Amino acid sequence: MYIKEPYFTKVFKPFIFVLALVPVFILAWSFYSKNLGANPLEAMTHQTGDWALRFLLISLLVSPLKRLLGWNQLTRCRRILGLYAFFYASLHFITYLWLDQFFVWEDILHDIVNRPFITVGMLAYLLLIPLAITSAKFMIRLLKKKWIQLHKLAYVLPILGIVHYWWLVKSNIYEPVLYAVILLIIFIARFICTLKKNTIGQTCE
Amino acid sequence: MKITKTNYALKESEVTEESLYLDRRQFIKKLGYGTVLLGTSIITPSLAKKSTKSLKEELTDYKSITQYNNFYEFGTNKLAPYENAHTLKTTPWNIIVEGECEKPGNYSLEKILKGMTIEERIYRFRCVEGWSMVIPWNGFSLASLLKRFQPTSKAKYVYFETLHDPENMPNQQQDHLEWPYIEGLRIDEAMNPLTLLATGLYGKDLPNQNGAPLRLVVPWKYGFKSIKSIAKIRFLETQLESSWQKANKVEYGFYSNVNPNVNHPRWSQSRERRIGKYRKRKTLMFNGYAEEVAHLYKGMDLKQNY
Numbered sequence: 318m319y320i321k322e323p324y325f326t327k328v329f330k331p332f333i334f335v336l337a338l339v340p341v342f343i344l345a346w347s348f349y350s351k352n353l354g355a356n357p358l359e360a361m362t363h364q365t366g367d368w369a370l371r372f373l374l375i376s377l378l379v380s381p382l383k384r385l386l387g388w389n390q391l392t393r394c395r396r397i398l399g400l401y402a403f404f405y406a407s408l409h410f411i412t413y414l415w416l417d418q419f420f421v422w423e424d425i426l427h428d429i430v431n432r433p434f435i436t437v438g439m440l441a442y443l444l445l446i447p448l449a450i451t452s453a454k455f456m457i458r459l460l461k462k463k464w465i466q467l468h469k470l471a472y473v474l475p476i477l478g479i480v481h482y483w484w485l486v487k488s489n490i491y492e493p494v495l496y497a498v499i500l501l502i503i504f505i506a507r508f509i510c511t512l513k514k515n516t517i518g519q520t521c522e
Numbered sequence: 523m524k525i526t527k528t529n530y531a532l533k534e535s536e537v538t539e540e541s542l543y544l545d546r547r548q549f550i551k552k553l554g555y556g557t558v559l560l561g562t563s564i565i566t567p568s569l570a571k572k573s574t575k576s577l578k579e580e581l582t583d584y585k586s587i588t589q590y591n592n593f594y595e596f597g598t599n600k601l602a603p604y605e606n607a608h609t610l611k612t613t614p615w616n617i618i619v620e621g622e623c624e625k626p627g628n629y630s631l632e633k634i635l636k637g638m639t640i641e642e643r644i645y646r647f648r649c650v651e652g653w654s655m656v657i658p659w660n661g662f663s664l665a666s667l668l669k670r671f672q673p674t675s676k677a678k679y680v681y682f683e684t685l686h687d688p689e690n691m692p693n694q695q696q697d698h699l700e701w702p703y704i705e706g707l708r709i710d711e712a713m714n715p716l717t718l719l720a721t722g723l724y725g726k727d728l729p730n731q732n733g734a735p736l737r738l739v740v741p742w743k744y745g746f747k748s749i750k751s752i753a754k755i756r757f758l759e760t761q762l763e764s765s766w767q768k769a770n771k772v773e774y775g776f777y778s779n780v781n782p783n784v785n786h787p788r789w790s791q792s793r794e795r796r797i798g799k800y801r802k803r804k805t806l807m808f809n810g811y812a813e814e815v816a817h818l819y820k821g822m823d824l825k826q827n828y
């Protein structure tokens with residue numbers, strides 16, 4: 318598949334950019350119009366967390382999708398999708414710090430240390446920060462091999478995100494399992510690719 | 523049926539100011555009170571009294587109480603019970619009573635309600651997930667019912683079971699918890715005057731999602747102890763495992779008293795968010811009912827017996 322230039326750069330990429338903002342607008346609108354149910358702050362924590370995890374997975378789906386469709390341009394969307402994962406994770410974290418805890422640092426620290434699901438979430442967010450910082454193009458040139466190694470973390474983050482989710486649900490693990498299955502498919506696709514790579518020399522990143 | 527107004531623990535005065543209460547009376551009028559169930563009006567709101575004392579805690583609104591529920595028989599998200607519980611069949615309704623008592627049997631709801639005085643009781647309701655409400659229940663004390671069955675000296679515990687009806691409670695086909703839902707109390711906890719069997723809220727019959735037609739309300743314990751849609755009562759000499767204990771022994775103990783000092787691996791129990799308010803407030807020992815119930819646990823290590 319191929320979209321002609323400049324349409325890819327001028328239309329498709331901005332479209333992705335705007336599409337990825339839809340969830341935050343829906344969330345803001347629902348909050349404003351009091352449509353988030355009886356516990357709106359909880360709904361905000363949940364929705365921003367959901368989208369952080371989804372964008373982590375979506376950004377990893379770019380490569381297998383590219384190979385599946387033979388659509389090399391798609392790689393150029395990966396950076397922005399990864400940044401959106403960071404964007405939603407940041408909203409999620411801020412929602413937690415501000416609207417959930419109202420910056421009561423003592424309780425926040427207690428949470429991070431004593432609640433395994435929060436410990437894992439915190440770790441995921443901390444690891445996401447260097448990826449966001451080094452996402453700029455000149456960083457790739459600057460860090461070279463190190464950049465590739467660093468950005469392998471992108472495969473670790475959704476694991477942490479899923480564990481975080483798994484540990485916080487009370488009894489219905491349907492959704493974390495669903496995300497885990499998607500991640501498994503991504504890993505399998507990558508594994509198959511690395512097997513092939515040895516024979517035809519294609520890259521899998 | 524006699525109607526009186528008693529406000530254990532959460533004195534009306536603590537809970538609601540006059541204007542609010544008046545609003546509520548109008549609200550109830552709008553809803554049309556005296557709803558008829560099984561030919562008997564099981565709840566009639568008490569509209570006579572007004573409170574003039576100062577406000578401390580205001581009532582949670584009806585919509586939140588009825589659209590933000592945990593009732594896993596109808597789905598695990600908070601809105602699911604409101605959307606799905608209409609399939610619950612509450613007529614006819616029978617309650618099986620068995621175990622260590624003189625009068626076991628299969629009792630119809632009419633028989634159970636006969637002669638009961640429905641009171642309004644405004645209680646705090648604290649969920650283990652860290653949120654809370656203030657709910658004006660209608661009902662009668664559990665003790666007044668249990669006494670009728672004449673528990674024997676062997677009856678050390680009372681256990682309750684929710685209806686098991688996978689056809690009408692769709693989520694019982696899923697194994698999120700072990701069905702039927704089961705919960706229990708020590709007999710002295712059950713006999714405490716605070717412990718309520720609710721038939722309604724806000725002067726209206728209990729909506730299905732809130733546990734129609736009859737549910738337990740134990741205001742000093744986390745919400746999951748307050749079992750809904752009760753179909754069985756058993757007097758036992760020994761403890762059983764409740765549904766949540768079976769699901770996760772480390773997190774859910776037999777007592778599950780509201781206790782800000784006992785940490786829970788998922789949610790801090792030291793504070794809570796009152797539904798409708800944003801900032802959290804400090805959680806009170808025994809949910810603020812220490813005066814009425816602390817004596818039940820004298821000498822017990824509440825960190826061990828969580």
Ligand code: HEM
Nearest residue numbers: 362363366367369370406410413438439441442478482485
């Ligand atoms: C990349 C990092 C993170 C990801 C991908 C993530 C993802 C998620 C997801 C998917 C949920 C469940 C949403 C739902 O139930 O629908 C969630 C809930 C939550 N997360 Fe995160 N999270 C991250 C970081 C954090 C951090 C840093 C904190 C706090 C320090 C945090 C605190 C919470 C809390 C408090 C909840 C709600 C728990 C509850 O309702 O019981 N998360 N997160």
